[in-house]
Amino acid sequence: MSKSLFKQPFFYTSLLSLLALGLIIASYVLGWTTPTASPPAGNITLQSVTPSGSTGYIQFNNSGTFGGDANLFWDNTNKRLGIGTTTPAYGLHIIGTMGTTATTTLAISGGNVGIGTTTPAAKLTIDAGSGGGGGSEFQICKNGVCCPIWKDCDGDGKTYGNGDCDESCATCYVGSTAYTTSPDGKDQDCNGIVDDLQQGIVFNSASGMSCTQKCGNGGCISVGWDTAATNGAYEKGTSAGYCTATASTCSTVMTNTTWACNGYYSDWEYCKCWLYK
Ligand SMILES: [Ca+2]
Numbered sequence: 001m002s003k004s005l006f007k008q009p010f011f012y013t014s015l016l017s018l019l020a021l022g023l024i025i026a027s028y029v030l031g032w033t034t035p036t037a038s039p040p041a042g043n044i045t046l047q048s049v050t051p052s053g054s055t056g057y058i059q060f061n062n063s064g065t066f067g068g069d070a071n072l073f074w075d076n077t078n079k080r081l082g083i084g085t086t087t088p089a090y091g092l093h094i095i096g097t098m099g100t101t102a103t104t105t106l107a108i109s110g111g112n113v114g115i116g117t118t119t120p121a122a123k124l125t126i127d128a129g130s131g132g133g134g135g136s137e138f139q140i141c142k143n144g145v146c147c148p149i150w151k152d153c154d155g156d157g158k159t160y161g162n163g164d165c166d167e168s169c170a171t172c173y174v175g176s177t178a179y180t181t182s183p184d185g186k187d188q189d190c191n192g193i194v195d196d197l198q199q200g201i202v203f204n205s206a207s208g209m210s211c212t213q214k215c216g217n218g219g220c221i222s223v224g225w226d227t228a229a230t231n232g233a234y235e236k237g238t239s240a241g242y243c244t245a246t247a248s249t250c251s252t253v254m255t256n257t258t259w260a261c262n263g264y265y266s267d268w269e270y271c272k273c274w275l276y277k
């Protein structure tokens with residue numbers, strides 16, 4: 001006489017096992033969401049992936065896992081890439097050796113730099129090639145003029161290697177006493193300062209201008225008929241060959257009287273100015 005199926009002892013055990021198996025299968029089915037787009041535009045999201053190393057370490061494939069190293073670093077605050085440093089000070093900052101020999105444009109090999117050669121034999125080797133010459137292999141460009149270091153391009157008798165700091169300016173060289181009365185963006189005396197102001201004397205003879213006008217933007221300091229321009233007077237012609245000293249300031253206009261005295265046309269005086277050198 002057989003027992004009812006519901007009274008069989010293994011029935012409930014088997015039922016629980018089947019229910020558990022069903023829940024496991026259902027969780028897998030419900031937990032999987034099919035991507036709505038195909039790669040590379042797919043929307044599969046990687047989760048629970050831990051980067052290697054510290055913040056800023058650039059990730060790379062290290063034998064199938066994420067790898068990071070202090071020698072390859074991205075400073076996201078300043079947008080700088082560091083190789084060999086975690087504190088890059090430039091857009092690309094490399095601490096260590098660097099080499100490239102695959103191009104003749106710029107090669108670095110064994111501490112030597114080569115331009116036009118992949119095998120620089122000196123600290124700096126420039127190979128102009130068969131089409132080079134005329135200074136095209138090495139020149140300095142300034143104020144829109146490019147000039148080889150051995151050539152006098154502006155005709156002032158000096159080269160970049162011999163006292164000229166600007167081959168676009170014939171009045172610019174070491175020792176030049178040229179000046180301008182307004183800034184011109186040049187370093188006339190090659191002292192390393194563009195448009196620096198220095199005191200100088202300007203002669204003002206029957207110009208129809210005052211010393212303030214003659215001195216220009218730099219400004220007038222003092223006037224005088226003495227060469228130092230300090231005695232506060234100008235020479236005014238009174239008749240042929242005769243002048244009289246008359247009080248003057250920076251704003252006194254030297255009128256052209258047509259008389260000449262002391263070898264100059266009057267009125268005349270010296271202006272002590274601030275000039276651009
Ligand atoms: Ca020159």
Ligand SMILES: [Ca+2]
Pocket residue numbers: 154156164165166167168169170171172173
């Ligand atoms: Ca020059």
Ligand SMILES: [Ca+2]
Pocket residue numbers: 186187188189190191192193194195196277
């Ligand atoms: Ca200067």
